[in-house]
Amino acid sequence: MRFGGLTAVQGVDLTVHTGEIVGLIGPNGAGKTTFFNCLTGLYTPTEGTVAYRGTRLSRKPHLVTQAGIARTFQNIxxxxxxxxxxxxxxxxxxxxxxxxxxxxxxxxxxxxxxxxxxxxxxxxxxxxxxxxxxxxxxxxxxxxxxxxxxxxxxxxSEPGLLLLDEPTAGMNPQETRATQDLVHAIRDHGTAVLVIEHDMRFIFSLCDRVAVLVQGRKLTEGTPRTVQADDRVIAAYLGTTDDTTPGDPTGDTP
Ligand SMILES: Nc1ncnc2c1ncn2[C@@H]1O[C@H](COP(=O)(O)OP(=O)(O)OP(=O)(O)O)[C@@H](O)[C@H]1O
Structure with missing residues (x-):
């Protein structure tokens, strides 16, 4: 997905199985919400297609919902x-x-x-x-x-896949715990969940698998334990990768 000269998301391939909670993390501007917007028909990808359960998805949000993907938004x-x-x-x-x-x-x-x-x-x-x-x-x-x-x-809308964009943003610790319980219950009812979140404690204790986006590409994917221990992930968050991180053109660590 490109915006003018900026490639916001490129070649991201992600599978979420029924009964699974997958986290999508990455520094600010990594392309997480753009990825959701491409999946749900809000953006038409400049290249590539979006498929769900083997069927190419429509670019109309209500048809995407009808096909079985529902979402929440970063801003209520x-x-x-x-x-x-x-x-x-x-x-x-x-x-x-x-x-x-x-x-x-x-x-x-x-x-x-x-x-x-x-x-x-x-x-x-x-x-x-x-x-x-x-x-x-x-x-x-x-x-x-x-x-x-x-x-x-x-x-x-009885989705098979639920996309949650920063569901705990602005919540106190008690509300965050309640959200975690709710997401587990949703998963246990057979809905696959893909969740974007900046609260790492929440994501690592909630998810079965975590994928990391950096500058629009998938850097890695694995269990919370593997991802947490990956030096490249830590470097990406600190802005110390060889490439500069988005929003930090100097490459200086914050
Ligand atoms: N409609 C748009 N027009 C132009 N640029 C956009 C648009 N939407 C997103 N971008 C750019 O694409 C890049 C990825 O943005 P996106 O919001 O997807 O990142 P993000 O990982 O969700 O960030 P955050 O964690 O801060 O919400 C950013 O550089 C952003 O400025």
Whole structure:
């Protein structure tokens, strides 16, 4: 993926298996979010294709969601003036087949689908611990619960792969621990998880595997223990690789 003269992501190949949590780490500007944006159709890669379960993915975000990939964003993107339940229901739209006319005419098929969606959304609120706040406006939730709601909304599309972009950013240690438990529970329910995060303690205790991006390329991939012990990873974070790190054109260590 190129932006003018800058190659933000190049030749990154990453497999996430069902029942696995994979971490994607790398210094600021390494291309992590760009990689997510290429996967989810927000960016059209200047070269290459994106495939999921052997099928080439559409470049339209809602079709990517329909194909089974859901995501959360670095900056929370909730419908602030809608309730918690309504936010999750919005996440169901790619899983409901009823069209505009059946909605306007409130056909029996539409009513059944609506009932099923509400049931499923309530189950997800239970699962994420937000059920007692289902009728609260999203904007009135504390920060940690807003992040949880984003995850619940993403899960509403019943993804096979969930992409989490910095899910613990701005959280206190208690909220971070709760998020870790939630991600484990999601994995245990059979959803593959790929997570970007700067909190290394969180990533190394959460993930089964970790991939490291540096200047848009995959530097290495392995178990948390292997990656933690890799001198090249430490050098990349400190900006002491042979190449200068992005955002540090002098190559000076911070
Ligand atoms: N829409 C865009 N237009 C131009 N350049 C972009 C765009 N999006 C990302 N970039 C550039 O691509 C590079 C990778 O950015 P990206 O946000 O993917 O990195 P990141 O690893 O997610 O960083 P961070 O950890 O700081 O969020 C950066 O140099 C960034 O400035």
């Amino acid at each position: 993107r909730l419908f602030a003036n809608m309730t918690v339940l309504e936010n999750v229901l919005v996440g169901r739209h790619t899983r409901t087949k009823e069209g505009l006319w059946s909605a306007l005419l409130r056909t029996p098929a539409f009513t059944r689908a609506e009932h099923h969606s509400t049931q499923r959304a309530l189950e997800l609120l239970d699962f994420t611990g937000l059920a007692p706040k289902s009728d609260h406006l999203a904007r009135n939730l504390p920060y940690g619960e807003q992040r949880k709601l984003e995850i619940a909304r993403a899960l509403a």
